[in-house]
Amino acid sequence: MADKIIEVRDIKKYFRVDKGKLDKARAKYLHAVDHVSFSIERGEIFGVIGESGSGKSTIGRCILRLLEIDSGEILYNGTNISELSAKQMKQYRRNMQMIFQNPLASFNPKKTIGASFSEIGKVYKIPKAEIDKKIHELVAYINLTDDVLTRLPKELSGGQLQRLAIARALLVQPEFIVADEPVSALDVSVQAQILNLMINLKKDKGQTILFISHDLTVVRHVCDKVAVVYLGVIVEMGSTEDVYKNVMHPYTQALISAKPKEHPLEEKERILLEGEVPNAINVKEGCRFANRCPRFKEGLCSERTPKLKHVGGGHYVACHYPIGQKNI
Ligand SMILES: Nc1ncnc2c1ncn2[C@@H]1O[C@H](COP(=O)(O)OP(=O)(O)O)[C@@H](O)[C@H]1O
Numbered sequence: 001m002a003d004k005i006i007e008v009r010d011i012k013k014y015f016r017v018d019k020g021k022l023d024k025a026r027a028k029y030l031h032a033v034d035h036v037s038f039s040i041e042r043g044e045i046f047g048v049i050g051e052s053g054s055g056k057s058t059i060g061r062c063i064l065r066l067l068e069i070d071s072g073e074i075l076y077n078g079t080n081i082s083e084l085s086a087k088q089m090k091q092y093r094r095n096m097q098m099i100f101q102n103p104l105a106s107f108n109p110k111k112t113i114g115a116s117f118s119e120i121g122k123v124y125k126i127p128k129a130e131i132d133k134k135i136h137e138l139v140a141y142i143n144l145t146d147d148v149l150t151r152l153p154k155e156l157s158g159g160q161l162q163r164l165a166i167a168r169a170l171l172v173q174p175e176f177i178v179a180d181e182p183v184s185a186l187d188v189s190v191q192a193q194i195l196n197l198m199i200n201l202k203k204d205k206g207q208t209i210l211f212i213s214h215d216l217t218v219v220r221h222v223c224d225k226v227a228v229v230y231l232g233v234i235v236e237m238g239s240t241e242d243v244y245k246n247v248m249h250p251y252t253q254a255l256i257s258a259k260p261k262e263h264p265l266e267e268k269e270r271i272l273l274e275g276e277v278p279n280a281i282n283v284k285e286g287c288r289f290a291n292r293c294p295r296f297k298e299g300l301c302s303e304r305t306p307k308l309k310h311v312g313g314g315h316y317v318a319c320h321y322p323i324g325q326k327n328i
């Protein structure tokens with residue numbers, strides 16, 4: 001049986017966006033994550049991909065309980081952690097670490113890298129000799145030398161810092177890591193180092209990673225499985241290879257045919273889609289992608305929300321008129 005480390009069951013996270021000005025009946029809620037379910041097996045890199053604002057970071061933060069879900073369940077090694085108190089949650093925190101997009105912002109600018117690393121040892125009460133040994137090993141693992149430990153964050157490059165942010169997350173040997181757009185802020189020339197580091201973590205240490213990205217090329221390179229999200233819902237999910245070869249959702253297809261970035265630091269991929277990007281405020285019944293979808297048909301698409309259905313071989317799609325037929 002598959003060894004599921006994370007199981008996300010029908011989670012919902014809405015943000016109230018009228019600042020409490022309207023009465024309850026007219027309150028405006030942004031459906032950032034809406035009935036999302038998926039599971040991550042031990043030792044795999046699971047990708048979450050979608051445009052900016054689609055709810056990717058919210059999903060990652062909810063799993064780590066940096067945000068509280070409105071409904072649903074999050075299971076960690078079979079335990080429902082969504083109901084645990086802060087105190088009960090403590091024993092799980094160490095096993096679930098996060099890597100952020102901007103490595104400079106994730107280090108204290110006034111502390112040397114070494115001091116930031118040692119602090120982790122203190123927080124988790126790891127003996128000094130043990131943590132020093134671990135730091136030394138990890139710095140070598142990410143292809144840097146111990147002299148970086150005496151430096152301040154601003155004295156290092158983005159690529160070096162991001163490798164150090166990963167090393168810092170690894171200090172406590174977490175079972176599970178959420179990497180939220182770990183290469184999006186980096187120059188293309190150093191992105192590959194970080195991506196290869198992620199792949200090696202999986203190969204060498206069997207590391208389980210939730211990998212968030214808006215870049216399909218990156219996801220294809222790194223992830224075993226992928227969930228494509230659009231305005232808070234999963235529209236397609238499956239093994240990365242299968243989703244690419246037998247793409248079924250028109251949104252996924254649009255992402256795949258998106259123009260490459262014109263400049264390495266350009267934030268968004270350009271997507272060949274018509275129609276305005278709607279927002280997910282007080283969404284109604286019907287497909288959320290309807291107004292931009294090239295396969296849109298009046299009736300079903302505008303009236304009924306497509307459910308995420310299994311079409312075989314671990315491939316799921318939420319579309320009334322999916323592309324092609326799956327060859328199983
Ligand atoms: N704390 C918040 N309050 C209100 N809206 C939020 C908050 N955090 C995120 N959102 C909104 O939720 C949606 C999903 O955000 P996010 O998960 O950050 O998307 P992504 O990571 O895919 O870019 C966006 O529309 C965003 O503006």
Ligand SMILES: [Mg+2]
Binds near residue numbers: 056057058180
């Ligand atoms: Mg994000």
